[in-house]
Amino acid sequence: MTQIIQSLAEIAADYDVLFCDLWGCLHNGVEPYPAAVSALQNFRRQGGRVVLMTNAPRPGKYVQEQLDRMCVPRDSYDLIVSSGDAAQDAMFAGAVGRKVWAIFQPKDEGFFSDIPAEWQDAPMIERVPLDEAEGIVCCGLFDDMTEVPDDYRARLTIARDRGLPLLCANPDVVVDLGETRLYCAGALAELYTDLGGQSLYFGKPHPPIYEMARRRLGLGKDMRYLAIGDGIATDVPGAVAEGIDALFVTGGLAFDQFGPDVENPDPAMLDEWLATRSENPRYSMGRLR
Structure with missing residues (x-):
């Protein structure tokens, strides 16, 4: 049974490092x-x-630019590691061919054009029509404001x-932009898998993004880590797979499942909801505070 807490301060002394999700935890896509x-x-x-750990399909420096525009202070984090970073590393390694x-959308251009230093000498990645491709790289829908996954079925x-x-640069299925729910790359990868295709993932809950975060921090698995997130299919199972504790933020993607007060989830409703998903994060709270 998860323990509902009222503030991070209650448990902060038990941990050395936070892996904190962005959307739904630190901001709502519009403001922090x-x-x-x-x-x-x-x-x-x-x-x-x-560590701000996000399934955004862009390299971390573009995520930081977005946070700067939202006026998220830089003294609130040490490092940003994105699914885009980990997936880009795999793409340049040739995971789905050249x-x-x-x-993708224009905002994701940096995923292809901003080549990391360690891959400067690698053979180029060429973007081609579907009938010439050796593989697929999916950063998201071409137009996530109007399209749905089924538009891509054919x-x-x-x-x-x-x-x-198919290399999926963002395992998230949906995200909330303010009050609007949008489909992400994970929705297309999920459809592709359902159709019998092969989808490759590198963001949460999969190991590469956690390995990259520890490597960039210069820390090993012996530190006391806490993963914070609102993704019951990404943040929580990712923490479990890494052998670290999870703090589930109920007021994010599943905000309407635990009673009328977003800040204070109903314990019985939360326990039942978690049980149906076979997940048991060590801690839960309404909103990160």
């Missing part, structure tokens, strides 16, 4: 949550390290028949 910012700042002031059909069926692997 002031209480969450303060909680992370306080953790760092007490000597802790904060000629790829890319499903093209993904063709890709499946050709045996193309």
Whole structure:
């Protein structure tokens, strides 16, 4: 049974490093949550390290630019590691070939054009039409404001028949932009898998993003880590797989499942909801604070 807490400060002394999700925890896609910012700042002031770990399909420096535009203070975190970082590493390593059909938006251009130093001498990645591709790289829908995954069914069926692997740069299925719910790359990868295609993942809950975070911090698995997130299919199972504790933020993606007060989830409703998903995060709270 998960333990509902009222603030991060209640348990902060038990941990050295936080792996903190962004959307639904630190911000809502439009503006930051002031209480969450303060909680992370306080953790760092007490000597802790904060990694903002996101399934955004862009390299971390572009995520930081977005946070700067939202006025998220840089003293609230030490490092940003994205699914885009881990997936980009796999793409340049040739995980889905060198000629790829890319499903992305202009904001994701850096995923292809901003080549990490360690891959500067690697053979180039060429974006080509589907009928010329060796694989697929999916950063998200071409237009996530108007499209749904089923709009891609015919093209993904063709890709499946050709045996193309799909590299998913963002395992999230949906995300909330303010009050609007949008589909992410994970929704297309999920559809592709359902069609019988092969989808490859590198963000949460899969190991590469955690390995990259520890490597960039220069820390090993012996530190005391806490994963914070609102993704019951990503943040929580990712923590379990890494052998670390999870703090589930109920007021994010599942905000409407635990009673009328987003800040204070109903314990019985929460326990029942978690049980149906076979997940048991060590801690839960309404909003990060």
